[in-house]
Amino acid sequence: MKRKLYIYIAIVAVHNLFEGCKEDTLPLFEGDNYVQFSRPLNDSLTCTFLDVPDTSHRMFPISVDLIGIPSTQDRNLEIQVIPEVTTAQAKHYEVPKQLILGANKVRDTIWIKVNNTPDLKDSPVKIVYQIKETDAFKVGERNYSMGVLYFTNKISQPIWWRGTVQSSFLGTYSDKKYALFIKLTNRVDIDPNNLTELTELTLILKNHLREMKNEGNTVYENDGTEMTVNLIGG
Structure with a gap:
């Protein structure tokens, strides 16, 4: 008798659990379509011309995501720059008047034109923007x-030249080493989690330093110490 009672109670509990889940389940977007950036606000972006110093401008990509149902047609979206917290001037950038979320896409890329102005060598400027x-x-x-x-x-x-990148790959940071790294690899940014790429790029710098030393032209830091990397092997 007790066994039957326990089974009954269990059945009722499971039934109530599923009924409760039904009541708490809400539609994801209730028919509306939302757009947001793929990166959070605290994950800022940086555009530089250090790898292409002779270029007058470049188109910088910003990824956006759709939360909703993809359309079979292109749809216009808008972003607006917030002037109160933006330090860049009109000469530094241009936001296209027409931005598109492509047909059948849940992630797309919008492009901002950034100009290579002389004052960018003195201090950084920024734009803060938002979805409209x-x-x-x-x-x-x-x-x-x-x-x-x-x-x-x-x-x-x-930011990425810290932690493992510094201790196991490129070694102690210096402006001179970074400038040489950019010159040799044409890369300004690295994904520190992509160890294969990180190893390949570090080896380019390591092999260059070794070749220069073998030729009697050892590369030194500004403080007179030999420029090295921490990557073992290669």
Whole structure:
């Protein structure tokens, strides 16, 4: 008798659990379409011409995501620059008047034109931008609805040149080493989690330093110490 009672109670509990789940389940977007940036606000972007110093401008990509149902047609979206917290001037950039989320896409790329102005060598400037609601799209999650893009041509330690990159690959940072790295690899940024690429790029610098030393032209840091990397092997 007790066994039957326990089974009955278990059945009722499971039934109530599923009924509760039904009541708590909400539509993901209730028929509306939302657009947001692929990176959160605290994950800022940097555009530089250090790898292409003779270029007058470049088109910088910003990724956007659709939260909703893809359309079979292109749809216009809008972003607006927030002037109160933007330090860049009109000479530094241009946001196209027409931005597109492509047909059948849930992720697309919009492009901002960035100009290579002489003052970028002195100090960085930034634009802070946000998604603007339109007839086609509402604004997505708050932390992904805004972004920051820095423009700079000033040599300085990048965020990724820390931790494992410094201790096991490129070694202690210096402006001189970074400038040489850019010259040899034509790369300004590295994904520190892509160890294969990180190894390949570090080896380019390591092999160059070794060749220069073998030729009697050892590369030195500004403090007189020999320039080295920490990558073992290669």
